Amino acid sequence: MNVPSNLLFTKDHEWALVSGDEAKVGITEYAQHELGDIVYIELPAVGDPVSKGDSIGTIEAVKTVADIYSPLSGEIIEVNEALKDASELVNKDPYGEGWIARIKISDPSEIKSMLSPEEYSKLVD
Amino acid sequence: MDENLNVKKTPFYEKHVAFGAKILPFAGYLMPIQYASILDEHRAVREKVGVFDVTHMGEFIVTGENAEEFLNSITINDVTKLAVGQVQYSAMCYPDGGIVDDLLVYRFADHYMLVVNASNLEKDFNWINGHVPARVSLTNISDETGLLAIQGPKSFATLQKLTKVNLESIPFYHFAEGELAGIPMIISRTGYTGERGFELYHSPKYSDKLWNAIFEAGKEFGIQPIGLGARDTLRLEMKYALYGNDIDQTTNPIEAGLGWITKLDKGDFIARDVLVKVKEAPTVRRNVPFEMLERAIPRHGYKVFANGKEIGVVTSGTQSPTLNKGIGAAYVSAEFSRIGSIIEIDIRGKMNKATVVKAPFVPSHTL
Numbered sequence: 001m002n003v004p005s006n007l008l009f010t011k012d013h014e015w016a017l018v019s020g021d022e023a024k025v026g027i028t029e030y031a032q033h034e035l036g037d038i039v040y041i042e043l044p045a046v047g048d049p050v051s052k053g054d055s056i057g058t059i060e061a062v063k064t065v066a067d068i069y070s071p072l073s074g075e076i077i078e079v080n081e082a083l084k085d086a087s088e089l090v091n092k093d094p095y096g097e098g099w100i101a102r103i104k105i106s107d108p109s110e111i112k113s114m115l116s117p118e119e120y121s122k123l124v125d
Numbered sequence: 126m127d128e129n130l131n132v133k134k135t136p137f138y139e140k141h142v143a144f145g146a147k148i149l150p151f152a153g154y155l156m157p158i159q160y161a162s163i164l165d166e167h168r169a170v171r172e173k174v175g176v177f178d179v180t181h182m183g184e185f186i187v188t189g190e191n192a193e194e195f196l197n198s199i200t201i202n203d204v205t206k207l208a209v210g211q212v213q214y215s216a217m218c219y220p221d222g223g224i225v226d227d228l229l230v231y232r233f234a235d236h237y238m239l240v241v242n243a244s245n246l247e248k249d250f251n252w253i254n255g256h257v258p259a260r261v262s263l264t265n266i267s268d269e270t271g272l273l274a275i276q277g278p279k280s281f282a283t284l285q286k287l288t289k290v291n292l293e294s295i296p297f298y299h300f301a302e303g304e305l306a307g308i309p310m311i312i313s314r315t316g317y318t319g320e321r322g323f324e325l326y327h328s329p330k331y332s333d334k335l336w337n338a339i340f341e342a343g344k345e346f347g348i349q350p351i352g353l354g355a356r357d358t359l360r361l362e363m364k365y366a367l368y369g370n371d372i373d374q375t376t377n378p379i380e381a382g383l384g385w386i387t388k389l390d391k392g393d394f395i396a397r398d399v400l401v402k403v404k405e406a407p408t409v410r411r412n413v414p415f416e417m418l419e420r421a422i423p424r425h426g427y428k429v430f431a432n433g434k435e436i437g438v439v440t441s442g443t444q445s446p447t448l449n450k451g452i453g454a455a456y457v458s459a460e461f462s463r464i465g466s467i468i469e470i471d472i473r474g475k476m477n478k479a480t481v482v483k484a485p486f487v488p489s490h491t492l
Contacts, residue, residue, distance in 0.1 A: 036147075036354070037164045039444040040420060058473070060422045062163045062444055063354055065473075 001124050002029045004095055008071070008111065009120035015095065016071045016103075018111055023072055026099040027059070030124040032091050035061040041087045043079040044101055050074060052110050056101060059090070068100055072110050078102040135180035136271050136332035144350050151353060152243035154181040159352040166355035167446040170318055174277035174343050175351035176336070183246035184270045184326070185253065188236040189261035196230060196237055199256055201378055201400070203391040207232040212298045212315055214386055217252065218396035222377035222403060225252050227368055229315065231300060238311075242368045256395075271329040275339060276322030276359075278490065279346035284323060286342040288312070292323070297491055306338035317356060319363035319489045358443050364414045364454055364484035370425055371412055371440040371454050379403045380456065382412045382484075411462035412440060414484045417451030421470070421477040428471040429455050436461055439470060447487045457481070 007015045013031035016023040032038065040060040050056055055067040056076065079101045083089060090098035105111070115123070132150045141148055146157035157178065160166060169175045187196060197204040202215035209232055217225040226245040231238040241249045250265055257263050275284060285292050290303040290312060300313040311326040327335060340348055357367070364382075366372045372381045379387060379400055389401055403409055417423060423442030428435055442453030453470075461468055464483050469476040 036159060037162050039164075040422060060444070062358060062446075063158075065422070065424065 001033075001121070002095070003117045003121045003124070005117045007095065007117065008114035009117070009123075010069065010071045010114060011123060012069045013124075014069060014071045016111075016114060018105070021105050021108070022077070023074075023103045023105055024099050025071055025101055025103060026094055027068060027090060028120070028124075029094050031066075032094045032098070035059060035064060035066060037062045038087045038090050041083045041090065041100075043083065044076045046076055046079060048076040050076060050103065052107075059087075070103065071114060072103055072105050072107070074103040074106040076101050077104050135178055136329040137178040137180065137273075137336055140333075140336055141178065141350070146350070146352060152181050152246070154243065156181060157350065157352040159354040160350055163352070163354040163358060164446045166349065166351045167358050169347065169349050170277045170320055170351055170355065170359055171447060172278065173347045173349075174275060174279035174283050174322075175349055175355075176339060176343075177274040177276065177351050177356055179272045179274050179324070179356075180270070180329070180332075181243035182272055183241040183243060183249065183265070183267045184272075185239040185241065185250065186236055186264045186266055187239060187253075187261065188264075191258060191260045192237055195256070195258055195261045196239075197391065198394050199253060200228070200230065201383075201388065201394060201396070202230070202386045203388040204230060204232075204237075205391070209234050210299050210301065212300060212313060214298070216372075216378055216383060216386065217249070218378065218400070219374060220396055220399070222379075222396045222399040223374035224368070224372045224376060224378060224381070225249060225374070227366060227372060227383070231311075231313070244369060269328065271327050271332040271335075272324060273327075273332075273335060273339070274316055274318075274322060274324045275343075276316045276318040276320045276351075278321060279343065279348070280320070280322040283339065283343035283346060283348060284312075287338055306335055308335055310335075316491070317365060318359040319365075319485060319487070319491060320359075321490060321492075358446055361441050361443050361452065361454070362445055362447055362486045363489060364486065366412075366454075367441060376412075376456070377403055380409045380411055408459050410437065410456045410458050412454055412456050413462050413466075413481045414452070414454055414486060415468060415470075415479045416448070416482050416486070417453075417470070418467075418478040418480055420451075421472050421475075422451045423453035423455075423470045423472065423477075423479070429457055430469040430471060430476060431457075431461050431467070436468070445486055451479075452486050453479075 141157040229240040288305040427439040429437035437457035
């Protein structure tokens with residue numbers, strides 16, 4: 001299972017790419033594989049305040065539906081508009097073109113509580 | 126995993142593993158849910174040809190001079206209408222009209238075969254066994270029966286290479302006994318997909334050989350294995366009922382939309398008097414097909430509303446891979462069961478509009 005070394009993770013299978021006071025977030029390779037074909041994604045709205053662990057959207061796959069939980073607290077500053085017409089990007093490229101949203105981080109101390117790539121690898125192996 | 130200790134493997138288990146299937150316990154068997162993609166497998170069956178391992182289904186043999194009369198008394202369709210070599214879709218009901226199971230009845234020259242849902246196998250056997258009269262005997266041959274379904278527009282071309290039996294001469298819902306790939310079997314022109322195709326009942330000792338021969342013959346058509354995930358989306362596009370979702374012991378065949386197999390005039394059978402009353406009653410709920418008018422996916426158990434009032438419940442739902450929109454089946458009160466009725470599906474607290482449509486959702490190509 002692909003677990004990029006430059007990302008941080010949650011036990012709910014989200015990832016975050018932290019740069020400065022911003023984070024790009026998405027779901028992991030493991031999560032997209034477990035969900036199967038994704039057909040629709042409900043995205044958050046830009047400007048939405050979020051707390052760590054809040055649902056910021058839902059992913060509808062053929063067989064199931066799952067919440068996307070924010071890995072960090074802050075404010076949604078951008079969503080991946082491409083997913084509205086091409087939700088399969090999350091299946092094809094979950095760490096790249098299939099990103100979900102960008103968050104302005106309000107509580108940097110939360111970053112430390114995320115899982116390292118090594119810790120996350122152990123979880124999904 | 127402990128839960129896997131008591132689950133059986135079908136004779137095709139190693140094939141599923143080799144094809145990289147996601148395998149989960151279902152109805153007592155380790156079954157392939159999907160190989161790579163449900164959407165891809167769904168399209169393969171609609172456009173080419175796909176192979177389903179459905180060995181988990183149950184098969185019973187009923188013999189004896191009173192077999193016909195007996196089966197007619199425990200099923201709702203008319204067994205006396207069956208010719209030798211013909212198959213009938215039917216159901217068994219409890220005395221209160223609730224459905225024990227839906228099933229296929231095969232008529233052979235000197236016996237009948239019943240094909241029942243895997244998850245109901247034991248319950249069905251006990252139910253039937255509890256009613257078996259003199260001069261009828263019931264045998265469970267499920268463990269000695271392998272079953273592959275080959276479905277899709279290229280199913281005939283694939284299988285005809287392997288048999289001298291003229292496949293085009295077997296009408297829909299009929300079967301032939303013959304050799305295919307050198308293996309003795311029942312070649313049944315049936316399926317659960319809405320496409321042309323066959324179901325092949327055979328001894329598990331030949332399963333490996335059969336799978337290999339079919340995949341070799343279907344190679345030029347892009348044949349591929351299909352999991353239970355796509356089996357569900359394919360059947361739902363046809364609005365075929367699924368036991369446990371759309372029908373169960375709390376639903377009767379009239380309200381389930383199975384009135385077409387409920388032969389109230391054939392003579393007495395279990396639940397007949399109740400079903401006659403249900404048919405005459407003015408306000409029964411109905412299981413209806415519906416399409417989402419908004420971008421949303423309905424699922425089993427979601428509540429149905431109309432004009433702010435709860436009027437029913439979704440029994441099956443998915444994103445239709447063919448139509449690329451949400452489709453489903455729901456029990457709704459009779460006043461909202463007409464084609465074109467506007468209903469609302471409560472999807473995680475948000476009302477999403479849908480409309481009652483005509484079944485099937487996509488054209489059937491079984492003939």
